């Protein structure tokens with residue numbers, strides 16, 4: 119009996135000789151170059167760590183795996199991309215949402231899809247080399263899940279936009295050189311009309327980024343204030359008032375492929391916990407894995423991590439057939455984000471009192487991962503996307 | 516482009532042919548009547564045989580179609596989706612066992628000789644089956660070995676109380692002598708686990724379709740109930756479970772190394788998806804969901820039947836937790 123599909127079938131996971139060679143090349147490079155030390159949680163050390171790692175990948179030609187070669191990318195195939203991500207996760211390379219995340223995972227892809235040549239040339243190579251750190255100025259105090267309710271205003275004055283207002287929860291705004299900024303340039307018939315997507319240099323006079331301490335005790339995000347901030351019109355991506363379309367492509371990248379390495383990595387995280395449960399004992403000296411309660415949580419976590427991997431591959435397979443990730447990615451996000459939280463809770467729970475040690479990686483992850491069902495669209499918003507755009511149910515609200 | 520989880524043209528054609536052949540309305544009607552006798556629809560069985568379903572993964576030089584486990588998973592997904600009853604699972608796995616052992620039964624099995632599954636019943640030392648009235652031959656199946664048997668003497672099969680799944684015809688089978696023709700190996704069991712998972716994933720998907728169809732048209736408070744957020748969120752979770760189960764079954768089907776662990780993962784995820792989705796689908800239908808006439812309960816019944824068919828939750832957890840994680844490629 120053969121358990122593998124015959125060669126030639128599309129629904130197929132067999133790698134060609136060339137792809138196997140590529141996998142080995144990637145694995146070797148990562149084994150020698152992925153940082154061994156744990157990523158610092160905060161401040162300059164964190165920024166330097168993220169930039170140095172980005173730079174090392176860039177210098178070796180591994181940054182922008184799927185980006186066109188003319189902007190410094192590798193222009194590699196979908197298969198090679200997936201191989202890269204899975205070897206990356208397997209090597210234990212850093213998968214935290216680092217300071218280079220926005221540039222790599224959604225600002226860059228959005229520029230590739232929607233920006234003019236001049237903006238692409240200026241920013242894409244700088245993103246890949248780690249020179250430019252980007253942040254995302256979408257959310258506002260009055261516009262979170264309801265992004266179209268944003269009210270930060272921009273008026274056209276000569277060849278500039280003049281921005282006034284406030285953004286919030288802007289990750290790493292205090293470390294960034296550039297921002298993907300959504301502003302309201304007019305009030306149209308629909309609230310989605312009259313929004314503009316513009317590249318905002320963070321050193322422009324009139325911008326103030328005030329760090330906000332998060333649940334983990336670190337300064338990950340900021341409130342950002344804009345007081346007569348002048349941005350050249352040539353920084354607009356797409357056209358004035360047409361930013362909603364551009365923003366939707368940004369979000370589709372963020373939700374679609376932005377978390378691929380973490381999704382692939384989750385299997386290894388669960389493996390560590392299964393191993394931990396094989397060695398840790400309860401007070402009576404029995405290994406934890408012999409307990410039906412722990413075994414059920416671990417087996418479910420491992421099986422669901424396998425499911426996330428499979429769903430990720432399906433999304434990638436779908437992406438290969440279109441230019442923008444489709445709404446099905448929201449299903450992966452829904453399962454993945456909640457599973458990440460269950461796995462990080464297991465990592466704390468399995469360790470008993472030791473599990474509560476402040477400053478430990480597992481306590482940090484447990485707290486940090488509350489973000490995963492909030493950021494990039496809350497789980498409730500993701501469910502609405504699945505209901506209305508995947509299943510075609512009547513519109514709610 | 517080999518690394519791909521979406522079906523290609525040939526595979527789409529297989530799915531379409533299965534969808535054309537399998538009639539969920541007729542299947543549900545026959546399940547509802549709970550008539551005595553074989554559960555399989557003989558017309559459908561013959562056509563499936565003619566399309567080569569039982570030799571799908573048998574090499575061409577042995578008379579099969581030379582396709583793979585991925586294609587088998589697609590067929591079984593369709594069987595689950597349409598609630599088609601009958602010994603499709605036993606017959607499919609039996610063909611692979613017959614091929615691996617060079618059994619003379621191979622040609623007959625590929626020609627539609629229905630094969631029932633016997634699982635060992637530890638306490639009694641005899642065997643359990645749910646294919647009481649459909650089988651012309653038997654496949655003894657356990658996690659590490661399998662055996663093919665011809666027809667059994669009538670006295671060997673004793674009916675046990677009906678199952679809540681009307682597609683099942685349970686019985687206890689007692690053999691006079693020990694089974695001697697075992698082949699050692701985990702592959703038949705792994706394939707069976709995987710195909711049960713695929714059927715369960717199909718049930719989970721059918722429950723989503725049932726809920727979407729109903730909640731899109733049923734109106735309350737002057738609008739379709741599918742526009743209410745609580746209903747939407749339930750449907751979104753159902754869709755996510757069904758997709759997780761379906762994609763994982765395909766991944767497991769396409770993975771050679773550590774296939775046993777991924778198949779067990781697929782069964783764990785798919786069994787939960789099928790039972791939970793069937794339950795949610797009943798809720799989404801309100802009073803209608805509580806009726807014999809609506810298909811929702813038939814999916815619930817089959818989901819429970821398939822979940823319990825091969826192994827219990829403890830064994831399944833052990834299979835998932837064994838070793839380190841499977842590497843897909």
Ligand SMILES: Cc1cc2nc3c(=O)[nH]c(=O)nc-3n(C[C@H](O)[C@H](O)[C@H](O)COP(=O)(O)OP(=O)(O)OC[C@H]3O[C@@H](n4cnc5c(N)ncnc54)[C@H](O)[C@@H]3O)c2cc1C
Pocket residue numbers: 253254255256257258261262263264286287288289290339489492493494495496497498499744
């Ligand atoms: C760690 C982190 C990093 C972030 N980084 C950035 C960033 O870099 N740039 C940026 O622009 N934003 C960022 N965000 C903001 C994030 O996008 C928003 O927090 C998110 O969109 C939710 O908006 P909100 O906080 O206003 O919550 P709200 O929208 O007020 O939601 C509160 C609760 O109400 C629920 N809710 C709201 N509306 C509905 C509805 N229609 N149906 C059902 N339930 C609903 C939500 O699901 C949630 O549970 C970040 C957030 C976090 C946690």
